[in-house]
Each structure stands twice: as structure tokens, then as C-alpha cells.
Amino acid sequence: MIIPLLTYAIVASFTPGPNNIIAMTHARHQGFTKTLPFISGIAAGCLLIMFLSSYFNLILQQYIPAIRPLLNIVGCIYLIYLAIKIMRNTSADHKDPQSNPYSFAFGFTLQFINPKVILYGLTAISVFVLPLAQSHVHMIFFSLLLTVVGVSANMTWALGGRLFQSFINRHERPFNIVMGILLIYSAISML
Structure with missing residues (x-):
């Protein structure tokens, strides 16, 4: 079962989603090093969700059918909001190199409203x-494994x-539109 688990984890983790697209966009504008606090927050939040999924999965499984439509709708709306924000994004939005809205706290908090991570944990x-x-x-081992794959x-x-970065900067508008469309596709696929 470890090979199917890893296959699922890799496919689910490497497909476009809020964590990946925000990490890529932020690294493009601010550099890889300045993205590490955000990714650290993602890792901490993801690990906590994996632990919660591990220990409460049997209990949550009873309630998932009832709350899944609500989670999907909230997640879908949030992903569409992110997609619009990315599609409307311009280089001028990132002129201040001192500002870093993508902090550890943002990365951590994002995991609790990111349906992709929640469903990833519950399903896996x-x-x-x-x-x-x-x-x-x-439970601890598999929670760590799933988190490591996600953070990778x-x-x-x-x-x-x-x-x-240079290619993306030359084609920024179409690139942002494609990334936004991928997020919208992710949102719609949850419904």
C-alpha cells in the first residue's frame, strides 16, 4: 500500500493548488529565500492537518458526507478569489521588497481553509x-511522510x-491568466 499512497501523495501534491501557485508567484517576485517562511507555515499547518486527519479520521468520516458540500463551496469560492487575484496581479503589485504578506502565519492559516490539503489528508x-x-x-510516520511530499x-x-522568472516576467499577463485558470479548474473540480 506504500506505493499507491506515495503515488496519490505525489499527484495530489504536485498538481496546481493554492499552496503551489502562491509559492511559485511569491518566489518569482521576492526570491526563493523570502518564500521559505511561507512554505514553513504551509509545512506546519499541513503537518497539523495530517495529525488531525490521522487521529480523528474515524470520527470525521461520519461527518464528512454532511460537511463536504459546505467545505467544497467555501474552498471553491476561496480558490476563485485567489485565481482572480493572481490574474489581476501585475509587477507593480510587488515593488516593495520589504513587504512580505506571505509569512509563516499566512502559510499556516491557509492550510485550514485550503480544501485541497484537508481532503488530501482525509483521503490519504x-x-x-x-x-x-x-x-x-x-500515524506519526505517515503524517510526516504526507507533509514531506506536500512541502517538496x-x-x-x-x-x-x-x-x-525571466520567462515568466516576459509573459507575465498570459502566465498569470493560465495560473488563474488552473486554480479555477481546481476549484470547479472540487464541486
Whole structure:
């Protein structure tokens, strides 16, 4: 079951989503190093969600069918808001190198309103982990593993934003529109 779990985790983590797109956009404008506090916040929030998913999955599983439509709608609205913000974004929005709205706190908080991470944790734990084992050691191990895979995706997207900065800057408007459309697609696919 570890290979299917890793396959699911890699596919779910590396596809476009709020964490990846924000990390890439921020690294593009502020540099990779200045994106690390945001990614650290993502890691901490993701790890907490993975722990919560691990330990409360059986309880939450009873309520997921009832709250999933609400989570999907709230998440969809939030992703569309982010998509519009990215599509309307211009280089002028990032002139002040001292400002860093993408802090540890923002990255951490984002995880609790990011339906992709919440559903990622709930699905991975309930489908792949609980059938294997339910010990504390296993729950901690798999929570850490899922977080590491997720943060690896964020770091990859941030590095991509930084490495392809000149290309992205030359084609900023179309690039932002494509990233916004990908987020809208992610939002709609949740419904």
C-alpha cells in the first residue's frame, strides 16, 4: 500500500493548488529565500492537518458526507478569489521588497481553509493508512511522510517560479491568466 499512497501523495501534491501557485508567484517576485517562511507555515499547518486527519479520521468520516458540500463551496469560492487575484496581479503589485504578506502565519492559516490539503489528508489517511495500521507510530510516520511530499511540491513550484522568472516576467499577463485558470479548474473540480 506504500506505493499507491506515495503515488496519490505525489499527484495530489504536485498538481496546481493554492499552496503551489502562491509559492511559485511569491518566489518569482521576492526570491526563493523570502518564500521559505511561507512554505514553513504551509509545512506546519499541513503537518497539523495530517495529525488531525490521522487521529480523528474515524470520527470525521461520519461527518464528512454532511460537511463536504459546505467545505467544497467555501474552498471553491476561496480558490476563485485567489485565481482572480493572481490574474489581476501585475509587477507593480510587488515593488516593495520589504513587504512580505506571505509569512509563516499566512502559510499556516491557509492550510485550514485550503480544501485541497484537508481532503488530501482525509483521503490519504482513510484510504491508504488506516487499512495498514492504526498505531501512534504509524500515524506519526505517515503524517510526516504526507507533509514531506506536500512541502517538496511547494519547494519545487517555488524553485520553478524563481528559475523561470525571466520567462515568466516576459509573459507575465498570459502566465498569470493560465495560473488563474488552473486554480479555477481546481476549484470547479472540487464541486
